[in-house]
Amino acid sequence: MDQIRIAEVPLDDTEKINLLVSESFGYSAPHSFFDDFPVWKSKDVIRIGGYSQEKLVSHVGIQFRSLKSSIGVEKVALIGAVATDRFHRGQGHSTLLMKNALERVDQAGLNWSILWGSEHAFYSKFGFQLTGTQARARISELFSQGFAEKIPSPLKQEPQSEFTPAILKEFLTRTKGIEFTADDEEWLSRQRSVKWLSLANPFSFVAFERGMDLQGIVHEFGGEPAGVRELLYQVLQMNQESQIIGTPRDLLRLGFTNDCLTIEGLCLARSRDPSISWNEEFWISGLSAV
Secondary structure, eight states, X not given: OOOOEEEEOOGGGHHHHHHHHHHHHTXXXXXXXXXXXXXXXXXXXXXXXXXXXXXXXXXEEEEEEEEEETTEXXXXXXXXXXXXXXXXXXXXXXXXXXXXXXXXXXHTTOSEEEEOOSOHHHHHTTTOEEESOEEEEEHHHHIIIIIGGGSOSSOSSOOBOSOOHHHHHHHHTOSSEEOOOGGGHHHHTTOTTOEEEEEETTEEEEEEOBTBTSTTEEEEEEEOHHHHHHHHHHHHHHOTTOEEEEOHHHHHHHTOOGGGOEEEOOEEEEESSTTOOOOOOOOOOGGGOO
């Protein structure tokens, strides 16, 4: 087994992480991992690297964030950018780094660690289980429920197609889910592969697309339901197969019916204390997911 040295990756070396994770996830130039997930480039991330002869061959990232719920605010750990160089796989490097990361989380006294990933068998070894509730629906289903005739064509307003201060304000004032602060504007506004649409009156917005994992999917939305429906109608004209994900409650509020919804797990989560259960419905931003 190739022995690795575990150390934090300096902020100045983040491009090495971008190259490592981009190759591991199958990105092709000129696109890269940081294009889709600029949050992992931000200064508040703890970057744990595995080095073989001074070369970065494995990585796990941690963000300590605040999670808002009906009972208050608590610190949680978001884990992402988990990758190992293809020539060093199968040697337990990711396992070593995950153990190191979770030791840091436990030492910080955090009850929850949260991540997104398809390798459920790997993450289950560390206590992660599919947790929470996400609803998915085809956007066309909304307009089969009788909303189509209410949508002007063309729209009365020309939507803005960029990240705006009003969208940032909506993130900052959310009462449930990951707490956003003004410092998050730096990476939220640098979502190169996310398409934003927003209306000023009534204020509403949607975010759709993001790299390889959210193609054709609206994964963030907010504001007045009537405005969101107008924007979803425009998304549907761009892609007749487009979908939307969110909490069941929020999709029902937009006018989807229960029989339109496919219910899925929201994320993989690990509780430091097995007696603590996840018993609340909220949305954890897909923008910070990996």
